[in-house]
Structures are given as structure tokens and as C-alpha cells.
Amino acid sequence: MDKNRKIEESIEHAIDLLEQPTALTEEDVRSMVEDEECFRACRDLMEGCRVLMADIPSYNPDVDREWIRFQKKHQTAWRRRRLVWGAALGVAAMLIVLVWFSWSLLSHNKVSEPVTVFLADNHPQRVTLQTGDGKLLALDNADKTVLSAVGAQLQDKELDYKTNASEVKEVKMHTLTTPRGTDFKIVLSDGTEVWLNAESRLEYPATFVGNERIVSLRGEAYFKVAKDEKHPFIVQTDDMKTRVLGTEFNVRNYLVTDSHVTLIQGRVEVCNKKGGDYVRMSPGEDAHLQPDGAFALSEVDIDGYIYWKEGYFYFDNITLLDIMQSLGRWYNVTIKFENQSAMNYRMHFLTDRKAGLEHAIVLLNRMKKVNITLEDGTLIVR
Amino acid sequence: MRGNMHAEDNISIEKLFRANYASLYFYAFQMINESETSRDIVSDAFEYVWKNYNKLDAATAKSYLYVYIRTKCIDHIRHLQVHEQYAQFCLSMTQEGIEENFCEPEERILRLRKAIRSLTPRTRHILEECYVRKKKYQEVADELEISISAVRKHIMKALQTMREEFAKKE
Incomplete structure (x- = not known):
């Protein structure tokens, strides 16, 4: 009861502050940053209003016109453009962005305040499965009959698609999402085992059809791919692809700067998504995607990449x-x-x-x- | 092969532009509240990304766009010497997005949209008047001939609806 009262006060305070954010005092800003409820209320309302604006035609920019304007401005530049020049700018840009990041961190911490390097998430932390028809199921209290209707069997911390694989005719994409603090195992319809680390997302078809077995990952997962040379298994992330025939390897892609594939045994090939060639890896090697799209290969202690699944x-x-x-x-x-x-x-x-x-x-x-x-x-x- | 490269770039930057322009514009507009400047900043951001596009994939480009726009907006606010406090406010309002992965919040936006659309027209109108048109609560109350506390209740209701939508799991 008391807690609710406190939350209500924080929200009231947020509404006070939002009336005229351009006239806030130092004390106002401090009170907002220090009171998490108040901060969240401000942020949610601001974000909500951006969504609201998108729904009101008069606020919407004319994207077509803006695109034409943008193109005209750069018409001559399009022609003059050189790849080498682009590369040099790319490096400079990376530096600039780094400087920005540190600038925004520093400017935020003028009074030698600590630097926050990771933020807790207040949302409920549950493993969820999104099925082909867009339904979102929380797996901690999911109805097993609903799951078996989409081809999956749930046991403890494992979801199995192999057992029912032959019964499902329609191909539906499923997305399994793990929260912080929980990992999860999936057995795909071909028998491939995937250990999905915390705060990760795997998208896969409930049944594989066609020539390739394709899944998409964000976060980290360990794959033990069922051998099937006729149907290459491909793991896609935002920026790279890993192609395998049958093997064990780990893929990590929490941050754009942190895209790794680590091969435990067997043979895999990796490539970036910008049309680069496949690079072959040997067991015990780690491939780290660089900003220029190349892979830095190094021998690693593979323990670090597999202990998490144990x-x-x-x-x-x-x-x-x-x-x-x-x-x-x-x-x-x-x-x-x-x-x-x-x-x-x-x-x-x-x-x-x-x-x-x-x-x-x-x-x-x-x-x-x-x-x-x-x-x-x-x-x-x- | 290299000859084709920029034709492909041209197509993909257009895709990126069309898919993200509006949300980026709202992001900037909310901070600086001025359409012309917001559009310039968003356009500059695309120019910056476009120059470096052969180094970036779509997801990275998107987060660069947000970082660029955020920085430029804060610069702009500081330049106007409106209020350092307002700059601080904008910094902290946009801070979380900077640290997180930018693709993940899509789910959040979908839920927000659902919540906002489920509000009554009156509540939506009040949100728009207060936070998009930046009117004082008293002004809005007078225009609608209701009390200030009724205006605040509508805002509270909007927030509550968003929170309920976030909490839903199925």
C-alpha cells in the first residue's frame, strides 16, 4: 500500500516536471534522475508521445519529399564517390563515434560520478516463445497442448521439435527469447541442439524445409548441428552468416562490436552480410568480425566459450x-x-x-x- | 564487381532512409521542438551514415543514426543556451536507448502503439496538447473546460494503459 503511494507520488512528480521541461532547475533534474519511478514515468510518456505523433498525419514528415531533397543534395557526390575515400572516412567515423560515446559518458559525469556500464531491466524476466501466428507464450506457465499443436514439446528447460517433426506440415517461424538470468535448450526439427544463453533470441522454422536450414540469432548460442551434408545449416546474425555441415560451435553477437564465432569441432565457414566471401575456420579458432567486414581469426581457449552452457x-x-x-x-x-x-x-x-x-x-x-x-x-x- | 557497389548502396540507403526517417524525426523533434532544424539534423545524420555506408550494416547504421542525432540535438540545445538543465533532461531521457541494442525496442514500440491507440480520443488529445504542442496544463484545462486535476488524470490514465500493455505477456 505504502509502496503504491510512493509510486503515485513519483508519477505525480513526473507530470509536474513534464509540464515545462525547458524550465527545469538543477534540483528538478536531480530529483528525476534519482527517483527511478519518476524517471521511468517521464521516459514512458515521452516515448508514448512520439508514438502518438506518428499516428497524427499533420506531424508526419513527408518522407518522399525528404528523400528527394536528400538525393538532390548528394547527386554530384554520388558520382564522385570513391571506395578508398569511403574507407578512410569510415575509420575517421569510428573514431568520432568513440569520442562521442566517451563525451556523452563524461559530460554526464562531470562531478566524478560513477560510470554506469550496464543497466538492470525492470521488466518481468521470462522465457517466451513467439509462434508463427504471432502469439506470445510465456514458457514458465505455457499450456503443453498449445505447444504440441505448433510442433513442440516442453520439458523443464528444454523445447523439443524433433519428436513431432513429421506431423507438422505447415512451416511456421518461431522465436524463442530468453531473459536475463536464464538459459534454455532447444532441439530443432532436424535434431540440432541449441543452447541459448541469457538475453538472447533465436528465430527458426518449426520444421526445416528446402535446401538450407536457416536460423537467426541475436545474443549468444552454442550449436551442436545434426549432420546433413545435403542441407547446410546457416546461422545468421545482424551482420554475419555462419555456414556449417555438422559440427559444434558458439556464436555471440550481443553488441555490434562483439560478433564472434568460435569453432569447437568440425568445420564451419563464416562471412559478413555485406557480400564478403566465406572464410573457413579450424577447430579452436575464434573469428571476430571487424568493422571493415573482415574476420580476425585467433586461437582461443575454447573453455571460455563452452563453460556457460554447463x-x-x-x-x-x-x-x-x-x-x-x-x-x-x-x-x-x-x-x-x-x-x-x-x-x-x-x-x-x-x-x-x-x-x-x-x-x-x-x-x-x-x-x-x-x-x-x-x-x-x-x-x-x- | 566494385562498379556495382554504389548502385547497391544507393538502394540500401534509400531503404534505410524510408524505413527510419519518421521515427528519427520524431526523436529529434521531441528534443528541439522545431521542424526545420529537426529535419536538417536527421538529413545530416543520413549523410554521415551514407558516406560510411560500405562499412556499416543496417543495424549498426541505425544505431549510428540515433547516436548522431542525439549528439547534434544536445549540441543544438546547448548552443541556443536555452537551459543547461534542459540539455541534461534530454540526455537522461535518451540515455537508455543509447546503451541498449536498438533493434530490441521494436517490441516495446509495438506495445506502446497498441496502448496509445486504445486510449480515448480525449486522452489522446490531452497528451497531444500537453506534450506535443507543449501547452501548460492550465491552458489545456481552460480550453476543454475541465479542471487541471482532470487533465492530470488523463495523463495518469495514459501512463497506466502503457504500463498494463508492457506487463502483458500473451
Whole structure:
């Protein structure tokens, strides 16, 4: 009851602030940033109004006219354009964007405030399946008969399409989404096993038909592909494709800068989605997609890429920033660095995911390089 | 093969432009509240991405567009010397999107749209008057001949409807 009252007050405050955001005082801004409910209310209302605007024709820009204007402005430039020139600009642009990112972080933290490197998500955290007709099912309380009607069998933390594969005639795309803190296993209709890591999404047909077996991934997954040389298995992410015949490998693509394919055994080929050639990989190799579309191949300790599916965090010579972001993703906590130089510390670290966040903090603190505390659901690194 | 490259680019930048122009424009317009400048900033953002397009795929390009526009809008606000506090407000309102992956919120937008469309015409009108036309609550109340607290109730109702839609899972 008391909590509801508090939330209501925060929302009232948000409505006060939104009346004239151009006239806010320093105190107003601080009160908004510090009160999460109030912040969310402001943001939701602002976002809602953008959606509202899109529905009102008089606010909508004339996209056709803008496109023509844009094209005219650049007509001469289109012709003059050189690939080499574009490449040089590309590099410069990457630098500029990096500078922007750090600028916006810094400008936000003038008074040596900590840098937030990961934000907790307040939405309910559930594994969901979107079926071909657009229906969204939460798998923690899904009706098994509904699932079997679309060709899937649910057991504990596993969804199986193989058993019923022959019964389903119509091809429907399914999308399985995992929240933070939960991984999930799927057996596809061809028998391929996929371990989907936390906060990831896999789109696949309930039954494979045609010459290729194609799935799309965002996030991280480990694939054990059923051998079928006549039907290559292809994993697509936003920016790359991995083609295999039958093998085990890990694909990670949480961030655009962090697209990896790691081959455990067998043979795979990777290519970028901009029409590059396929690059063949050998077992034990990691391919990291570079901004120019090439792949940096390196020999890696494959343990780091497969331990997660056994329920462990395993980091070998990984920066504390990466480690903390992984912890944040799994335990759904916000991460702040007060000691910003600590982001670059490299550490070796292994812990059981089930042992909990507190246990991981104890282990990290034991190394005596940083002091990590959990305060109000936020991990602070000092 | 290289000869074809920019013809293909031309098509894909057009696709990117048409698919994202309106939402980017609303994103800018909400911050600077001025149509002409917003359109210029969005157009500049596409120019920037277009120059580098052979280095970017669609998803990356989209997040660059948002980063570019956000930065330019904040610059513009600071330039006008309106209020540093307003710049801070815009920064924090747009902060979460910057850190997250930009494709994921599509689901969120769909839900928002559903919520907004389910509101009564009156509630929608009040939202528009207050937050798009930026009228004071008192003004809106006077125009509709209702009380300020009734105006606020409509806003509260809109927020509640959005939240209910976010919470729905099926």
C-alpha cells in the first residue's frame, strides 16, 4: 500500500516536471534522475508521445519529399564517390563515434560520478516463445497442448521439435527469447541442439524445409548441428552468416562490436552480410568480425566459450568491464564503476552461476584489486 | 564487381532512409521542438551514415543514426543556451536507448502503439496538447473546460494503459 503511494507520488512528480521541461532547475533534474519511478514515468510518456505523433498525419514528415531533397543534395557526390575515400572516412567515423560515446559518458559525469556500464531491466524476466501466428507464450506457465499443436514439446528447460517433426506440415517461424538470468535448450526439427544463453533470441522454422536450414540469432548460442551434408545449416546474425555441415560451435553477437564465432569441432565457414566471401575456420579458432567486414581469426581457449552452457562463468584474461557486464546480464543488476581505471584490469575468474551474485562478488573481492559492493540492486566497483 | 557497389548502396540507403526517417524525426523533434532544424539534423545524420555506408550494416547504421542525432540535438540545445538543465533532461531521457541494442525496442514500440491507440480520443488529445504542442496544463484545462486535476488524470490514465500493455505477456 505504502509502496503504491510512493509510486503515485513519483508519477505525480513526473507530470509536474513534464509540464515545462525547458524550465527545469538543477534540483528538478536531480530529483528525476534519482527517483527511478519518476524517471521511468517521464521516459514512458515521452516515448508514448512520439508514438502518438506518428499516428497524427499533420506531424508526419513527408518522407518522399525528404528523400528527394536528400538525393538532390548528394547527386554530384554520388558520382564522385570513391571506395578508398569511403574507407578512410569510415575509420575517421569510428573514431568520432568513440569520442562521442566517451563525451556523452563524461559530460554526464562531470562531478566524478560513477560510470554506469550496464543497466538492470525492470521488466518481468521470462522465457517466451513467439509462434508463427504471432502469439506470445510465456514458457514458465505455457499450456503443453498449445505447444504440441505448433510442433513442440516442453520439458523443464528444454523445447523439443524433433519428436513431432513429421506431423507438422505447415512451416511456421518461431522465436524463442530468453531473459536475463536464464538459459534454455532447444532441439530443432532436424535434431540440432541449441543452447541459448541469457538475453538472447533465436528465430527458426518449426520444421526445416528446402535446401538450407536457416536460423537467426541475436545474443549468444552454442550449436551442436545434426549432420546433413545435403542441407547446410546457416546461422545468421545482424551482420554475419555462419555456414556449417555438422559440427559444434558458439556464436555471440550481443553488441555490434562483439560478433564472434568460435569453432569447437568440425568445420564451419563464416562471412559478413555485406557480400564478403566465406572464410573457413579450424577447430579452436575464434573469428571476430571487424568493422571493415573482415574476420580476425585467433586461437582461443575454447573453455571460455563452452563453460556457460554447463552453468559456469569462465573468464580467462578478460577485462573487468566485460566480466561485470556478463554478471549484470545474468543477474540483471545495474553496474557502476567509480574507479574507472579498474575497467581495464584483466582477470582470470571462474564461478558457478547458480552459486549466486554474492558468491561471485566475494570471489572478485578476494583478488584485492577492487572493492565491489551491492547497494540497492546496483553493483558498484571502487 | 566494385562498379556495382554504389548502385547497391544507393538502394540500401534509400531503404534505410524510408524505413527510419519518421521515427528519427520524431526523436529529434521531441528534443528541439522545431521542424526545420529537426529535419536538417536527421538529413545530416543520413549523410554521415551514407558516406560510411560500405562499412556499416543496417543495424549498426541505425544505431549510428540515433547516436548522431542525439549528439547534434544536445549540441543544438546547448548552443541556443536555452537551459543547461534542459540539455541534461534530454540526455537522461535518451540515455537508455543509447546503451541498449536498438533493434530490441521494436517490441516495446509495438506495445506502446497498441496502448496509445486504445486510449480515448480525449486522452489522446490531452497528451497531444500537453506534450506535443507543449501547452501548460492550465491552458489545456481552460480550453476543454475541465479542471487541471482532470487533465492530470488523463495523463495518469495514459501512463497506466502503457504500463498494463508492457506487463502483458500473451
